[in-house]
Amino acid sequence: MSSRIEIEITSRTDSEDFNWRALGAREPKGTIKSSLLPSGVEIGDSFRVEADFHIDGIEILRVVPKKDVRKGPETLKIFGTKNEDFGVTTQLVKKNRSKQAKKRKTKDRKKDFSNRKKSQSRQGRPSGDGEKKKIRRTGAPNRGKRLKTKRSHRNAFVATLPELHKPLANELLRGGIPSLRKTMKKMALPEGFDTEILQYAEKVNTQLRTAEWHDKADAVLQSAKEIDLRDFRSVVAAGGQWARSEELSSVQSQLETALRERLELEHGRWLTEIEKAISDGKSVRALNLSSHPPKPGTLLPEHIMSALVNLANTSLDGETSSHRWSVVIQAVAYSPVRLKVVPIGIPSKPTKDLLSVIKKNADRIPDIAALFPKELDQ
Secondary structure, three states: OOEEEEEEEEEEOOOOEEEEEEOOOOOOOEEEEHHHOOOOOOOOOEEEEEEEEEOOEEEEEEEEOOOOOOOOOOOOOOOOOOOOOOOOOOOOOOOOOOHHHHHHHHHHHHHHHHHHHHHHHHHOOOOOOOOOOOOOOOOOOOOOEOOOOOOHHHHHHHHHOOOOOHHHHHHHHHHHHHHHHHHHHOOOOOOOHHHHHHHHHHHHHHHHHHHHHHHHHHHHHHOOOOEOHHHHHHHHHHHHHHOOOHHHHHHHHHHHHHHHHHHHHHHHHHHHHHHHHHHOOOHHHHHHHHOOOOOOOOOOOHHHHHHHHHHHHHHOOOOOOHHHHHHHHHHHHOOOOOOOOOOOOOOOOOOHHHHHHHHHOOOOOHHHHOOOHHHHHO
């Protein structure tokens, strides 16, 4: 199935083919036949094309017209009846109540509503299998505070640039190379001058991104035991692209060491929290915690696995309400023990909400779903 993309002509290989790249990309992506392009095509022209994506490359099928950009809102012109004899009537109506009466009534309504809420909170709402309740997955561990970086290395690099080049750096910081290309198209530059600017901009952009990574790395190292693990991993992964100098390679090594230590620490906390939840009889929290290991793919120790399976089995019996069943089933479906849990009993009259949860997760808990063959077939 073909798709439509925006491309930019980068160079000419011979009389029959042009090189192209996706609009805004850095590297050429393929070639396009000159017969598909309009006459007078030049390097840097952009087109909207229809292409087929194959395993061995992208084949351009045809050039399609670009979408027209609407310059203003679409309006409707009203002609009317062209009758200028307008009849205007007015009628003064006495207000039924004053503004003070309106305010008093609104105040009374708010007071009544507040009293009803307090009464409901004291008495408690009735609970039952037929009542719909929102199922929340709880127990995901808190990974830490989000990354906040300073701009010391980035600002230091920009300060080293000549004053004439600083606007170029600011443009790259705002939108990168694609934004710079759009800005250059609006400028009357000498022929070939835009190529020189882009080549220089590529070098400046690389140094800017490297300085930004250095700022992030410093921020991570300063709070390695508190930073969110997602941010920690992303900075370490980006180091493979930006840590190319000897100094930055040393920073990357420090990051990798700190990440290993942090993961070991989080792993110990994770196991401790699961064991505490099991000892407290909190099956849902223990199951949800087991599905969020600090190190993806980490297996639970055998003694914790067995205790968790037993707790889940006893939480699913014939005396447990359908709503509680739904909550536990939702947690079991995403835990590492989902294929080992065997309920000790099932509700005699499962509700529609419970059957819906089981049917939704049937592929993840096939043994539990098999306990409700007639109900799920209806």
